[in-house]
Amino acid sequence: MFEPVAKNIFRWGTIDGETGVMMYSHLLLKDGKAVLIDPLAMPGLNRMIQILGKPEAVVMTVYPHLRGCSLISRQLNIPLFIPDIKVVEEDETVTRMFIDLYDMKHGQQYNESTELPLGIRAHNIAGRHEMALKFDDYLIVGDSAYGINGQLNFYPSGIWPDDSSSKARTTSDALIPLIRKTGAKGLLSGHMEDIPSGLQEMV
Numbered sequence: 001m002f003e004p005v006a007k008n009i010f011r012w013g014t015i016d017g018e019t020g021v022m023m024y025s026h027l028l029l030k031d032g033k034a035v036l037i038d039p040l041a042m043p044g045l046n047r048m049i050q051i052l053g054k055p056e057a058v059v060m061t062v063y064p065h066l067r068g069c070s071l072i073s074r075q076l077n078i079p080l081f082i083p084d085i086k087v088v089e090e091d092e093t094v095t096r097m098f099i100d101l102y103d104m105k106h107g108q109q110y111n112e113s114t115e116l117p118l119g120i121r122a123h124n125i126a127g128r129h130e131m132a133l134k135f136d137d138y139l140i141v142g143d144s145a146y147g148i149n150g151q152l153n154f155y156p157s158g159i160w161p162d163d164s165s166s167k168a169r170t171t172s173d174a175l176i177p178l179i180r181k182t183g184a185k186g187l188l189s190g191h192m193e194d195i196p197s198g199l200q201e202m203v
């Protein structure tokens with residue numbers, strides 16, 4: 001079920017039946033401890049996680065990645081970290097409704113100053129309702145970027161129509177400074193391919 005990305009990083013995924021796009025989740029390991037990023041629920045998942053490491057937390061990068069985040073954090077009795085950002089720009093109440101509606105009330109909101117397990121650091125992606133997470137040499141994003149045939153792509157290219165690539169340009173303008181600032185060598189994405197190395201040379 002798990003596909004190795006690096007010696008301490010695994011991923012698992014399935015197809016999104018609405019878009020036809022692959023969805024992926026990541027398991028990060030350090031010092032015998034495990035953190036789950038945007039985990040999709042799968043039969044046997046919880047047992048597999050506990051074999052690999054002691055589950056410490058579930059971290060969600062972006063609100064649309066509800067996936068199995070709430071369920072798995074409750075089943076494993078571990079903290080759920082949800083982004084301290086608004087679901088929509090205008091209205092904080094929408095975020096509260098989202099948290100209530102999708103049973104995430106036990107979660108704690110995190111921001112750039114939160115000390116997440118395994119030394120993970122959060123970075124707000126300016127202008128997007130999404131957090132990027134730095135773990136070791138990798139930057140982890142939910143939706144903003146992904147690999148296609150080994151090339152770095154920015155949302156929504158390859159997923160939704162984007163006349164003259166204007167939306168993808170807006171995303172890349174927000175994310176590229178963060179990729180450079182963090183010095184991440186690879187990208188782990190909630191969709192399609194990871195970029196295991198050479199990230200800085202791509203921006």
Ligand SMILES: [Fe+2]
Binds near residue numbers: 064065142191
């Ligand atoms: Fe997504």
